[in-house]
Amino acid sequence: MDIKWLKTFIIASKYENFRQTSEELFLTQPAVTKHIKRLEETLNIQLFERLGKKVILTPAGHKYLSYAREILSKYEQGVEDFESWKQGYNRKLIIAAAPQIASSILPSILRGFMDENPYLEVLIKVLKSYEIGEEVSAGNADIGLTRILPMQTNIKSHIVHKESVLLVAPNECKETSTLDEQTILHKYRLITHNHPDYWDNLLDHIKRHYPTVKNMRVDQVEVTKRFIEEGLGVSYLPATVVKDEMDRNKLIEIKPCNIIPPTSFTYVLTKVETDEVVTFITFLKEALNKW
Numbered sequence: 001m002d003i004k005w006l007k008t009f010i011i012a013s014k015y016e017n018f019r020q021t022s023e024e025l026f027l028t029q030p031a032v033t034k035h036i037k038r039l040e041e042t043l044n045i046q047l048f049e050r051l052g053k054k055v056i057l058t059p060a061g062h063k064y065l066s067y068a069r070e071i072l073s074k075y076e077q078g079v080e081d082f083e084s085w086k087q088g089y090n091r092k093l094i095i096a097a098a099p100q101i102a103s104s105i106l107p108s109i110l111r112g113f114m115d116e117n118p119y120l121e122v123l124i125k126v127l128k129s130y131e132i133g134e135e136v137s138a139g140n141a142d143i144g145l146t147r148i149l150p151m152q153t154n155i156k157s158h159i160v161h162k163e164s165v166l167l168v169a170p171n172e173c174k175e176t177s178t179l180d181e182q183t184i185l186h187k188y189r190l191i192t193h194n195h196p197d198y199w200d201n202l203l204d205h206i207k208r209h210y211p212t213v214k215n216m217r218v219d220q221v222e223v224t225k226r227f228i229e230e231g232l233g234v235s236y237l238p239a240t241v242v243k244d245e246m247d248r249n250k251l252i253e254i255k256p257c258n259i260i261p262p263t264s265f266t267y268v269l270t271k272v273e274t275d276e277v278v279t280f281i282t283f284l285k286e287a288l289n290k291w
Contacts, residue, residue, distance in 0.1 A: 001039070001042050002035075002038070003071075003072065003075055004035060005035045005036070005038055005039040005042075006039070006068045006071055006072050007025070007072060008021065008025060008027070008032055008035035008036060008039075009035070009036060009039055009047065009064075009065075009068055010065070010068055010069060010072060011024055011025055012032065012036060012048070012055065013057055013061065013065050016048075016054060016055055016056050016057070017053075017054060017055065018032045018033060018036075018055060019053075036048060043060075043064065045058075045060045046058050046060065046061075047060060047061035047064060048061055091119065091120045091121065091276055092120070092121045092122075092123065092276070093120055093121070093122050093123070093142050093143070093276045093277070093280060094123045094125065094140070094141045094142045094143075095122065095123070095124050095125070095141065095142065095143045095144075095145065095280070096125045096126075096127050096131075096132045096135040096136060096140075096141035096143070096144045096145070096146075097124060097125070097126055097127070097132070097144075097145040097146075098126075098127070098128065098129040098132060098145060098146045098147055098196070099126055099128075099220065099221060099222070100147060100194075100195065100221045100238065100241055101145045101146070101147070101266060102124065102126045102145075103221070103222055103241075104238075104240045104241045104243070104244075105161075105240050105266075105288070105291065106124075106145065108287075109283070109284060109287045109288075110122065110124075112283070112287065113280060113283045113284075113287075116283070117279065120276060120279075125140075125141060128196070129146045129147050129148045129196040129197075130148065130151075130196065132144040132145070132146040132150070132269060133146070133150025133151060133152045133155060133157075133269060134152065136150070136152070136155050136269045136270065136271050137150075137152040137154055137155050137271065139271065139272075142270070142272070142274065142276065142277050143268060143269065143270055143277055143280060143281070144267075144268070144269030144270070145266065145267070145268060145269075146196075146266075146267050146269060147195060147196050147197050147264060147265065147266065147267070148196045148197045148267070149267060150267075150269055154271065155269050155270065155271045156269070156270050156271070156273075157267050157268065157269050157270075158267065158268060159265050159266070159267055160266055160267070160268045160281075160284060160285055160288055161265070161266035161288045161291070162263055162264070162265055162266075163238050163239045163240055163263070163264050163266075163291075164238070164239050164261065164263065164264075165195075165198065165236050165237065165238055165239070165261040165262050165263065165264050166236065166237060166238075166239055166242065166253045166254075166261065167181065167184070167234060167235075167236050167253065167254040167255075167256065167259070167261065168228060168234060168235060168236075168237055168242050168245075168246070168251045168252065168253055168254070169184050169188065169228065169234040169251065169252055169253075169254050170228050170229055170230070170231045170234075170250075170251065170252075171229075171249055171250055171251065171252055172231055173252060173254070174252060179252075179254060180254070180255075180257060181254055181255070181256060181257040181258065181259060182210070182257065182258070184234055184254050185206070185210050185213050185234070186210070186212070186213070188231075188232075188233050188234045189214045189215060189216045189232065189233035189234075190203075190206065190213050190214065190215040190216070190233060190234060190235065191215070191216050191217075191218050191224050191227055191228065191232070191233040191234065191235040192215045192216070192217050192218070192235070193217045193218065193219050194218055194219060194220065194221045194223075194224040194235060194237065195221070195236075195237070195238070195264065197262075197264070197265070198236075198262040198264070201262070202236060202259075202261075202262055203215065205259060205260075206259055209258040209259060210258075216232075216233055221237065221241055224237065225237070225241075225242065225245055225251070228251055229245070229250050229251065234254070236261055236262075238264040240291065266288075268281055268284070
């Protein structure tokens, strides 16, 4: 039995259409038909009933589908584990991280951690904050690093880092005679919703003091920073997120006046605390204490 036949069968069962199957797998339709025919000949039973251009699973097809998925999953996992072994790894840690964290504090922390644990393979999944709880809950990630508390009740969460949120503006503001909060918020658009936790309350607070402020919603923090650098607006961002840009004088901090900036929290999410999970969390806490 060829593993390609199983993959074709699983995709074909999803669409019940060989044309769509061929498009997803980048195969010709005759090749899809051939894979299914070979699988049916091997199993000595019909898996699909042909109804013109459409195909539907037979009772045997429905029964075999779960077996096919299990076989393919074990095959792919085996290939992945063997590849890790060839590279010298004997353990694995999967981390799901929010974009803000993945692009700011995580790289330097990971470098130190991986230097200390050369036989531990680390895989990173960059997901939206609200997706991270789902990933950990489903067992698809060992650790979650997020800016919001998860909704899932079957996982543990705790705060590992608190940091100030800063009002940051483009470096061109240095040429402005007055660098106060009111002047900046009247001159520039306020770029909002680049953090998953604090923006709704913060924006209400800002508009009470500055009702005419213009805002622009941008939900990607890296895009927000580039927009600010180009003079398209200003925003409130966690200190670690803008540290590099401020060190390179691309962004500057505007001191608060009427607006009290919120605090940004980093949460660690876990479901099963394996030795690898405990080792990483211990290293993470020690590293964050130095920030």
